[in-house]
Amino acid sequence: MRLPVLALIPLLPFAGFLVNATLGRRLPKSVSGGLASLVMLASFVISALSVVQLTRLPVEERAIQELLYTWIASGDLKIDVTFRVDTLSAVMILVVTGIGSLIHIYSTAYMHDESDSEFARYFSYLNLFASFMLVLVLGANFPLMFVGWEGVGLCSYLLIGFWFKKKSANDAGKKAFVVNRIGDYAFILGMLALFAKFGTLDFQEIASAVATLPAEMTFGVLSITTLLLFIGATGKSAQIPLYTWLPDAMEGPTPVSALIHAATMVTAGVYMIGRNAVLFEHAPQTMMIVAVIGAATALMAGTIGLVQNDIKRVLAYSTVSQLGYMFLAMGVGAFGAGIFHLYTHAFFKALLFLGSVAVIHALHGEQDIRNMGGLKKELPITFWTFVIGAVAIAGIPPLAGFFSKDEILFETFVEGHRILWVVGALTALLTATYMFRLVFLTFWGERRHDAPAVHDSHGPAAVDSHGHAPAPSHGHGSGSHLHDAPPAMALALIVLAIGSVAAGWIGIPGHNVLAEWLHPAFEAPRAAAAVAGAPAAAAEPAGEPVAAAEPAAAEGEAAGESHETLEFALMGVSTAIAVAGIWFAYFVWVKRRSIAENAARELAPLHRLLLNKYYVDEIYDAAIVQPIRVASQEGLWRGFDVKVIDGAVNGAAAIVNSSATVLRRLQTGSVKTYAGSVFVGVVAILAYYLWL
C-alpha cells in the first residue's frame, strides 16, 4: 500500500455529502456550497498527486492499488474493497474531479436563490454523485464498480427530480431511474456470467484469464457476457435503445445536466468497456454490435439535434451523438481514441451546458432558440466561450474536439469499417451544422425575444427551467443591457474554454501522449500476455509515431508511414466536413433564413419525424410502457391483487363468518345444556379408553 490516501478521493466528497445532508439546513449557503466545492477541489488535488505518482513508475507497472478490506468472502467468491488507479482510471478521476469541481463552483452562483436547506440538499446530492462516480472509476472489481454504477443512477434520479414539486421533473427522474435499471439488470447478469466463467470479478484477473483464450469468433459465452455488459452501458451512457432518459434529464438544474453529460454518469459505460478492453476484444461479435450501435446512435441523435428548438435539448442530443462516437471507437477497438473523446468531450460539453445556462438566465428562462438571437454583443463572455465550445465540438483544428473525433474516424477507417466511417463523417457534418445552428440562432441576427431587458441583480438561479417565475423587473434602469455571467460562472466558463481549446493537444497525431499513456490499461497484465504469446503490442517501441494503441502499427515502418499520410488526408477530410457544416449552418440560418423555413415546410413529414425524435418515446410508450401499465392495472391489480390476494383474505373472513352463524346455535346460555354436553363428553372419553 504505497499511497494510503487513494480512498480519500471518493471519501472526501462523501464526507461533504454527509455534512451537507445532516447539518446543511443550518449552514449558510457560503459554508455549504464552499464546503462542497472544497472537498471536490481537495479530491482533485489528491487525484492529481496520485497521477503524478503514477507517472514516476515504470510504464509496465503504472498502477497503484489500495486494499481497504475484504467486503464479501463466501466460498469461491471473494470481493475486496480495492481501489486501483491505473492509466485509464487516472484520466477518469482527473476528469471527474476536475470538471466536477468547476461545476460545483459554478453551481454556487447558479443555485444562489434557493433557500438554505434546498441549497444544501443540492450540494449534498452533487457531492454524493461525484463520490459514487469516483467509486465507479476507482473500483478494482465489478461489484465495487457496480456500487458506484448504482449510486450514480440514484443520484441522477435525485438530481433530475431536484425540483420535485414539478411533475415533469419527477417524471424525468423516474424515467432516468427506470431506464437505467433495465441496463443495470443486464449488467448484473453479465457480472454473474463472468463469475461463472472465470470465478473472479477482479478486472485484472479477468483480463489475465481472458488473455489466455482465443478470440471468440462464434457467438458464445464471451459474446453473450460482453453483450450483457454492453446493454448495461447503453443504459448508463444513453445509447440506442436506452438513450431516451438523457434528453429528458434536463428537467434538473442545468449544472446537473453539465455534470451528468460531461463528467459523470454517461461516461460510465464508455469507461466500463475501456476497463474491460481485453475482455471485449475477445468477443469480436459484440465489438461489431457496439460499433454499429454507437454509429447509429451518433447519426440518429445528430439528426434529431438538427431540428430541436430547446437549447438544452439540442445539447442533450449532441451528447447522445458524441457518446455514440465514443462507442464507435470502443467498438472498432480504438479504446484510446474513445477515452480521448470522452476526455475532450467533458470539457466542451460542460462548457456548452454552462454557457447555455448563462444564456437562459440572461433571457429570464427563455429556452427556445427561435426566441433568442442577437446576444453576441450583450453577453460577450458567454458568447466567446460558447463559440469556443461549439468550434471544439464541431471539430475544427486545433481545438480539442478535432483531435479526438478525428482519431476515432481515422481508427474506424483503418480498421476497415468503411460504412461506419461514412456514418461517422456524416455525423461530424451534422454535429457542425446543428451546433452552429444553435450558435447562429442564439447569438447572431436580430433579438427575437421580448424578455424585459432588465438588469437582474438577483443572480442567475431564479430563472431556468425550474418553473420559478422570473423575478419581476427590478428596474435598475440599465436599458437593454442583459447581464452576463457573474464571476463564479465566468471563472468556470473561462477555465472550461481554455480546456476546450487545449485539452486535445495531448493527443496530437504523431505525438499522441494520451494514447501511449493509456496503452497499458487496455492490455492484459504482462505476465498473462506473455503466456498468451501476444506481447506484440507491448513490445512496440515507445516512440512509434502513429497512434501507439493501434496494433496494426506494429506491422512495420512502411505501414506506419502510409498510415500517417492517410491520417493527414482524413484529417483534411474531417476539417473540410466541419467547415462545410458550419458554412451550411451560416448560409441557412444567417444568410437565408427562408431556406430553413421552406425546407421545414416542404419536408414536413421528415421535419415532424425529427422534431418528435422519431417518435421513439411514443413507440416505447405504446410497445412497453402501456402494456406493462395495462397488465399491471388489469392483470396484477384488478386481477391478482384484488381477486387472489384480497380474495384469500376476505374469503377466510367470510368462511369464519358463515360457519360461526351455524355454530353459534350451540351456545344456548342454558347451564344445564353445557353440563349435559360435558357429561356426554366425559362418558364418551371414558368409554373410548375402557372399551376400545
Added chain:
Amino acid sequence: MIPLSHYLILSATLFAIGAAGVFLRKNLITILLSVEIMLNAVNLTFVAFGRYAGDLDGQIITFFVMTVAAAEAAVGLALVIALFRHRESLNPDAFTSLKW
C-alpha cells in the same frame, strides 16, 4: 372383609344419583347439593382404594376434595343468593341470557 367392588358399586350409584340430580332438578340449591353428592361419591372411591392399597394417599386427597367442596359450596351459595335477588327465581332455565 367387604370386597372393593362393593365400595365401587356404591360410589358409582351415588355418583349416578348426583348426576341425575344435577340434570333433572329445577332448583339451583338442589343442584348444588347433587354436586356435593357426586364429590362425596368420588371421595368414597378414593378412600376405598386407599384402604385397599394400604397407604394414606386416598385419604389425603379426600381432604383436598373436601376443602375444595367447601369453597365451592360457599361460592356457589353466594352466587345463588345473588341470582335470586336479581331474578326472584332459582330455576336454572331462567338464567339463559349469557349467549349470542
